[in-house]
Amino acid sequence: MQEKLVAPSLLAADFANIQRDVEMVNQSEADWFHLDVMDGVFVPNISFGMPVIQAIAKHAKKTLDVHLMIVDPDRYIKTFADLGSDNLTVHYEACTHLHRTLQAIKAEGMKAGVALNPHTSVKLLEDTIQDIDLVCLMSVNPGFGGQSFIENTYQKVSDLKNIIERKNSKALIEIDGGVNATNARKLVDAGADILVAGSFVFKSENPTGTIKNLKETIA
Ligand code: DX5
Numbered sequence: 001m002q003e004k005l006v007a008p009s010l011l012a013a014d015f016a017n018i019q020r021d022v023e024m025v026n027q028s029e030a031d032w033f034h035l036d037v038m039d040g041v042f043v044p045n046i047s048f049g050m051p052v053i054q055a056i057a058k059h060a061k062k063t064l065d066v067h068l069m070i071v072d073p074d075r076y077i078k079t080f081a082d083l084g085s086d087n088l089t090v091h092y093e094a095c096t097h098l099h100r101t102l103q104a105i106k107a108e109g110m111k112a113g114v115a116l117n118p119h120t121s122v123k124l125l126e127d128t129i130q131d132i133d134l135v136c137l138m139s140v141n142p143g144f145g146g147q148s149f150i151e152n153t154y155q156k157v158s159d160l161k162n163i164i165e166r167k168n169s170k171a172l173i174e175i176d177g178g179v180n181a182t183n184a185r186k187l188v189d190a191g192a193d194i195l196v197a198g199s200f201v202f203k204s205e206n207p208t209g210t211i212k213n214l215k216e217t218i219a
């Protein structure tokens with residue numbers, strides 16, 4: 001069975017101490033680094049871009065899971081590959097030719113992810129699920145950390161899991177937004193493989209311990 005993974009989101013890290021926080025994740029039981037790129041157009045916020053990712057990549061020793069909340073992401077696929085991204089996730093709502101975008105991401109040697117906003121039905125992935133390595137279900141409206149978890153996500157996870165099994169796809173299910181100790185186990189039981197956690201990890205008193213507990217909760 002697929003090991004259940006924890007991906008701390010550096011959006012909630014202390015940007016003035018980014019190297020310290022990257023090292024914390026390196027030393028912890030976390031599996032991936034989740035990096036949120038926002039353009040102020042697709043979402044009403046701007047986070048960080050290439051130079052910051054380059055700085056993080058210099059120190060990060062785990063999978064770089066890059067989540068693009070930007071319009072027309074095709075423009076930057078090669079750039080993010082060159083920066084060392086292992087997974088590149090684009091939004092369904094931001095892609096006119098999703099199938100082509102997925103092929104372009106894979107052609108650059110990365111795993112191809114598709115993120116769905118809370119209002120977007122998982123049924124819309126029926127025709128592309130075999131080409132997708134990772135589906136990121138947004139459990140908050142993208143743009144900000146620290147928002148509360150949308151309960152309808154559990155149903156979406158199990159509906160998506162059914163589609164994946166029915167279509168014989170190997171896609172993993174990632175949950176992004178408002179993940180904490182209360183919903184983690186229930187998400188994994190519904191079929192989730194990867195849990196992104198920003199505030200819950202970085203705003204806690206002992207981030208390393210919080211990651212360890214989260215891993216134990218979903219093991
Ligand atoms: C939200 C981002 C998330 C965010 C999660 O738009 O995609 O990755 O960092 O943060 P929390 O865990 O605080 O909801």
Ligand code: ZN
Binds near residue numbers: 009034036067
């Ligand atoms: Zn994210």
